[in-house]
Amino acid sequence: xxxxxxxxxxxGLMGSGIAQCAVEAGCQVxxxxxxxxxxxxxxxxxxxxxxxSVAKGKATPEQRExxxxxxxxxxxxxxxxxxxxxxxxxxxxxxxxLKTFAELDQVLSASALLCSNxxxxxxAQLSPALSPERLPRLAGLHxxxxxPAMPLVEIVRTLATGDDTLAALRAFVQKLGKTGVLAPDAxxxxxxxxxxxxxxxxxxxxxxxxxxxxxxxxxMKLGCGHPMGPLHLSDFIxxxxxxxVADVLFDAFGESRFKAPxxxxxxxxxxxxxxxxxxxxxxxxxxxxxxxxxx
Numbered sequence: 665x666x667x668x669x670x671x672x673x674x675x676g677l678m679g680s681g682i683a684q685c686a687v688e689a690g691c692q693v694x695x696x697x698x699x700x701x702x703x704x705x706x707x708x709x710x711x712x713x714x715x716x717s718v719a720k721g722k723a724t725p726e727q728r729e730x731x732x733x734x735x736x737x738x739x740x741x742x743x744x745x746x747x748x749x750x751x752x753x754x755x756x757x758x759x760x761x762l763k764t765f766a767e768l769d770q771v772l773s774a775s776a777l778l779c780s781n782x783x784x785x786x787x788a789q790l791s792p793a794l795s796p797e798r799l800p801r802l803a804g805l806h807x808x809x810x811x812p813a814m815p816l817v818e819i820v821r822t823l824a825t826g827d828d829t830l831a832a833l834r835a836f837v838q839k840l841g842k843t844g845v846l847a848p849d850a851x852x853x854x855x856x857x858x859x860x861x862x863x864x865x866x867x868x869x870x871x872x873x874x875x876x877x878x879x880x881x882x883x884m885k886l887g888c889g890h891p892m893g894p895l896h897l898s899d900f901i902x903x904x905x906x907x908x909v910a911d912v913l914f915d916a917f918g919e920s921r922f923k924a925p926x927x928x929x930x931x932x933x934x935x936x937x938x939x940x941x942x943x944x945x946x947x948x949x950x951x952x953x954x955x956x957x958x959x
Contacts, residue, residue: 665748665775665777665828665832666748666835667691667748667749667777667832667835667836667839668690668691668692668748669691669692669693669694669746669747669748669749670683670686670691670692670693670694670747670748670749670750670751671693671694671695671696671744671747671749671750671751672686672693672694672695672696672750672751672753673695673696673744673750673751673752673753673754673764673768674695674696674697674752674753674754674755675695675696675697675702675703675705675706675707675709675737675753676702676706676753676754677709677809677810677940678753678781678807678809678811679695679706679751679753679754679781680695680706680707680709680710681807681809681810681811681812682751682753682781682807682811683695683706683710683735684710684713684714684811684812685811685812685840685841685842686840687710687731687734687735688731689839689840689841690734690839691734691839692734693734693735693736694736694737694738694743694744694747695707695735695736695737695738696737696738696739696740696741696743696744697737697738697739698739699739700739703737703738703739706737707735707737710735711732713812714728714731714732715728741767741768741770741771742771744768744771744772745771745772745773746773747772747776748775748776748777749776749777749778749779749832749836750768750772750776750777750778750779751779751780751781751805752764752765752768752778752779752780752781752782753781755908756782756783756784756785756905756908756909756912757908758785758789761780761782761785761790761793762790762792762793763793764793765778765780765790765793765794766793766794769793769794769795769798772798774797775801776801777801777803777829777832777833778794778798778801778802778803779802779803779804779805779833780804780805781804781805781806781807782804782806783806783852783853783856783905783909784851784852784856784908784909784912784913785851785912786849786850786851786916787802787803787804787820787822787849788822788823788824788849790802791822791824799822799824799825800824800825800826800828800829801825801826801829802822802824802825802829803819803820803821803822803825803829803830803833804818804819804820804821804822804847804849804853805817805818805819805820805833805837806818806820806847806853806855808855809900809901814842815841815842815843816842816843816844816845816855817837817840817842817843817844817845818844818845818847818853818854818855819833819834819837819844819845819846819847820847820848820849820853821846821847821848821849822849823849830846850916851912851913851916851917852909852912852913852916856909856913857913860906860909860910860913860922861921861922862894863894863897863898863906864906864910864921864922864923864924864925864928865894865921866880866884866893866894866895866898867894867895867898867925867927867928868925868927870895870927870945870959871925871926871927871959876956877895877945877946877956877957877959878956880893880894880895881893881894881895881896895945895946896945896946896953898938898944898945899938899939899944899945899946899948899953900938900939901938902937902938902939902940903928903931903932903936903937903938903944904932904937906924906928907924907928907929907932910922910923910924910928911924927959931944931945936957939951939953943957944957945957945959
């Protein structure tokens, strides 16, 4: 299958990034959101990225106009009926995902591929929402944030995923200019299975006052050559997202290394969610990280 028409359900940070990359790769993209406000915000994020690309000379005005012509938004599931591939990119709540997949199963063609961008759930957990005939075309496509800049996609195969589905998804990922790795259908897949315990350990170090937030981040950034420190990265991901992912992994494996520290829960309860809320381990002004905040 040559994937040309792509649907994205959810136009938040991840969904809008996936949509942007798919349009730039030559696909026709339709993004679906729950209401007009969310849809307008997501589309504005994509339009803003293209405006910045033109301003920096990385894209021409003609390219921007072509991209705009291949991006549309909708609030209705039936509008996705003609898509070759639909990628779900909504919050990490199983009940919400099951409801979404049940809706998609009713409107998509028999040949359409259906993928989740879940970062922590097992893709097979979404199977009960689908007809048995759809299961060979179900898989995971886990992108990384920020999607336009990150070169990796985890392609997640369930026990029922067909070889032709995998081949089509590998080709699609390559078309986006990214590298795909085949990941097992287990919570956390490859990257988060290794990354999340590291980030949670950094939070425990901050909680135990091993060092200040800045010093912990500088230690890992300069000592290990990481592009950003673990607490900076956690703010960037979103501390509420970190808590949700940690809870899923802890429930799945029962290992203490996946347990969300009390400090993380306190920050989330206080509304300090990281970059998205303007404060977390650091104060944020839009995309710009400012000073570390008291804990």
